Structure formats: C-alpha cells, structure tokens
C-alpha cells in the first residue's frame with residue numbers, strides 16, 4: 001500500500017520542487033509531532049499563524065461550542081451570526097477610531113483584494129502604490145502589488161496602474177499623487193526579511209496620503225495579532241491607517257481574514273453596486289468563534305507585551321560571528337547569514353535536530369524566527385542553543 005507521503009506527492013499539487021513532506025500527526029503548543037512520533041519545536045507557527053500555539057484548549061472549546069450550534073448558514077445580511085458579531089465588537093475595541101467597521105473574508109490575499117477594491121470605490125481614483133520587496137498574497141490583485149518581478153512575470157498582464165516605490169525612502173513618496181486611490185504597505189515587511197520601517201517614514205507616508213487624499217492601507221497579515229510587541233504593529237508608529245488588513249493569526253488556526261475601516265468608507269460596498277464585495281464563506285462562524293477565543297487569550301495574557309522580552313532573549317542568545325544581522329521586532333525576526341547556501345544547510349540540519357525554521361521569500365539568506373507567542377524562556381534557550389550548535393557545525 002502506498003504511504004501517505006507517497007500519495008501526498010502523487011495527488012496533491014506541489015508549489016515547489018523540493019517539498020519537505022514531513023507527515024504531521026499531532027500539534028500542541030509549540031510542538032509538532034510527525035508520524036514516527038518525532039517531536040519538533042515550531043519556530044515559525046505555520047508562518048505567523050499559530051500565535052497562541054497549536055490547538056490551544058480555549059480555541060478548541062470555542063470551536064466545539066460553535067459546532068454544536070451551527071456551521072455555515074449565509075452571510076449577505078440575511079442572518080445575524082453571534083460568532084461574527086462578538087468578534088467584530090472585540091476587534092473594534094482594540095482599534096482606534098475611525099476603524100470601527102469590519103468585513104470578514106477567508107485569507108490574507110482575499111482581504112487585500114477587498115481593501116484595494118474598497119479604496120478604488122471610496123476615492124473613485126485609479127492608481128495603487130506598493131513597495132519593493134512587498135508580499136501581499138498570490139491572487140491577481142495581491143500579486144500585482146508584490147515587489148518581485150520574477151514571481152509576477154509569468155502571470156502578466158496583472159492590474160494596471162500599480163506603481164512600486166522604495167520602502168523606507170522618503171524621496172519616493174512623491175510618486176503618491178492626487179490620482180492615487182491607495183498606498184498598500186506592510187507595517188513591518190515580512191517576506192523581505194522582517195524589515196522594520198523608520199517611524200518618521202511611516203508618519204511622512206501618513207501625511208502624504210492625507211495631502212493627496214489617498215487611503216493608507218496597512219497589511220498586518222503577518223505582523224499583526226501581537227507578534228511585534230503591540231497588538232497591532234501600527235501602534236509602534238503613532239499613526240492610524242484608513243484600512244487595515246489582517247488574516248493568518250486572526251483565526252487561531254482556522255481560515256479567516258478581514259479588512260477594517262470606518263463605517264463611512266465601508267458603507268460604499270453596499271450600493272452602486274450593491275454587493276460590492278462578497279464571499280460565501282467569509283466570517284465562517286467556526287473560524288470567528290476560534291478567532292474570538294484567540295484574541296481573548298492574547299489580550300488576557302498580554303502576550304504582545306511578552307513578545308518584546310522574548311525578542312531580547314533571542315537576540316542575547318543568538319550571538320555568533322556567522323550571524324550578520326538580526327532584523328525584525330518582537331517575535332518576527334530574521335537572522336541573516338552570508339548566503340542562502342549557509343542558511344539552507346542550517347535550516348536542514350535544524351529540522352533533523354527537531355527545530356522547524358525557514359527562509360524568507362525575498363530574503364533567502366535569512367532564517368525565520370516566528371514562534372508562537374506562548375513560547376517559554378526555557379524553550380527559547382533550548383532553540384537558540386541548537387541554532388548556535390548548528391551554526392558551529394555548518395557555517
């Protein structure tokens with residue numbers, strides 16, 4: 001009989017020529033267990049998804065409660081779903097005015113699509129500005145805005161009137177003009193290698209958007225939900241976006257995304273045309289119940305605050321001449337080596353030792369550290385000692 005692993009390679013479409021293909025049987029807290037019961041410390045959380053660890057008991061309870069009540073019913077205004085309402089209200093309490101109105105979708109890419117459509121509809125303008133090395137997702141609109149030509153080229157033509165400017169470069173802000181509907185930016189760039197913007201740059205960007213009446217869209221799909229030391233990464237910069245986009249960690253391990261704006265702007269999706277943005281499964285009640293439990297755990301335990309001291313512990317431990325730099329904030333870190341080859345050797349060897357890490361799409365020299373926010377100090381020390389041992393062996 002063929003193994004699950006063989007059937008995985010045979011029946012499931014692969015998105016790379018080198019799939020790792022470890023069969024996961026169980027996941028709990030910061031640990032993953034494979035089919036041989038080998039234990040792995042998860043240092044990447046399914047790429048910044050499992051922010052409160054795998055299968056957190058409060059999330060599992062919330063899912064179980066919700067499935068006793070109902071699964072999908074319908075979401076175009078016909079029915080009021082308590083799971084959605086409770087979550088929307090809780091999220092709203094964490095955000096400054098005027099971010100008081102939310103539309104739930106299923107993923108980050110879809111939230112980005114909704115946000116740029118909303119910006120075009122609300123401003124009546126055609127142009128979109130995005131940044132070099134940005135990643136916003138894989139659908140056509142999101143792909144149009146990413147900062148890497150090689151990924152985009154085979155799928156042209158993409159969206160027209162998307163201009164790419166330089167992250168952290170004040171001079172390129174002049175590209176934003178009165179025809180710009182929106183500027184889309186990751187508050188902290190993920191796939192670029194956890195690149196943190198200068199606070200003055202974010203404030204200058206906000207000012208330029210105000211001057212040109214362009215909407216500022218912050219993509220917090222990867223950096224949101226407590227990962228960087230604040231609940232929302234934009235809180236580091238004393239600015240408020242016009243639209244915020246979230247997904248990944250939002251659903252606590254279930255698929256959920258959202259774009260959030262003011263009621264005034266969001267209302268534009270309800271007329272001329274009606275149903276300006278819709279999706280069958282957006283705000284699935286089970287995902288919303290899981291998200292509500294997740295957000296409560298983050299708030300109750302102030303996990304975002306602890307991300308800062310855990311960052312300090314990683315930085316203190318990861319001290320080695322082969323490490324060129326450590327970028328990022330909180331538990332969104334990128335450890336830079338001299339080459340992709342060195343990084344890949346370290347990643348492969350760590351996996352053998354039972355630690356899961358990864359590189360970044362646009363920063364192949366950098367090792368990704370994005371563990372669940374619940375990782376303990378002891379587990380950080382353990383992970384770092386294995387990383388340092390591995391660097392000594394491979395670098």
Ligand SMILES: Cc1ncc(COP(=O)(O)O)c(C=O)c1O
Pocket residue numbers: 047107108109110112135136137138186190191219220221222223247248
């Ligand atoms: C910053 C950012 N935006 C958007 C997305 C797309 O999210 P999804 O993969 O859920 O479509 C990602 C995914 O990695 C991301 O990192």
